[in-house]
Amino acid sequence: MNRSELFKKTDDILREKSADFREKELERIAALYRRLPRLKAIEDDLKNNMSRFTAFAFSGNRSEEAFNEFRKKSLDLQKERASILAAEGLPEDSFKIHPRCEKCEDRGYTDKGFCECFKRELSALTLELSGLSSDYAGKTLDSFDLSYYNKPEDREKMELTLGYAKKYVRNFANKKENLLFMGRSGSGKTFLSCAIGKACAEQGNFVCYVTAQDMIADFESEKFGKSGKTKDTERYFDSDLLIIDDLGSEFSTQFSESVLYNVINSRLNSGKPMIISTNFRPQELSDYYHERLVSRLLNEFLTPVFADVDIRELKKLGRKR
């Protein structure tokens, strides 16, 4: 799915949801009228009064007395309705069909841009497509637990890195920085990159999370697949943020290296940010990859520091201070 398909799909989902919501609203109001038939009679009278008023207004009759009569009737009916609803302890607008989203009235956007309801749906869909939703549910920047880092110097490093991650999210719309998370396995790289990804997706950005291995497999099946060319790899180029996890875990071939270079280089050229995590140290990157890829990684990416500890191990042992 590419970016425009993603937006289209989000729009479809919202339309479907608001249609469902409207149906439920109609059922709710029908039930309300069954229980309180006088409300239905008032509604009918109001409509009737309004259509008679319209006919009156077009008739050329400008009698103020007649006009006031219509007005009084309408106000009386509305007052009666309000008092019935108040006596029942119901909200005063219970008889109205409400939109699913009051902010945009189900249009999906306001004059400030995409509405929150649209962004929420987009983010849910992105998370669903990215695979971040199940494994990383509840893992957010605010739930990143620094207390697992026992040594003060480790904690200090991670505090800085966490602070940096939060700033990255805040400034995402304006600054398009690339991050390279280097550190041993279990040091919190995946957690942090996913938490950033989720936060950016919640802002309405098209975020794509993938392991290096899976991304290369997608390009392989696109190239060699029998089912013909799919568009699945487009998102690696056109997403607002691409998170490549576990670089170096893939089986290295000429093909895998050219895929990585191609994606990373074209995103750098088009100013689309990436977060890449790897267990490799700089020297190991140089040993594993061609120099042109390594130089792109080391020169174009910022490298926040990770503490040299395995949090997963500490968690298993319950060694939290």
Ligand SMILES: [Zn+2]
């Ligand atoms: Zn809305």
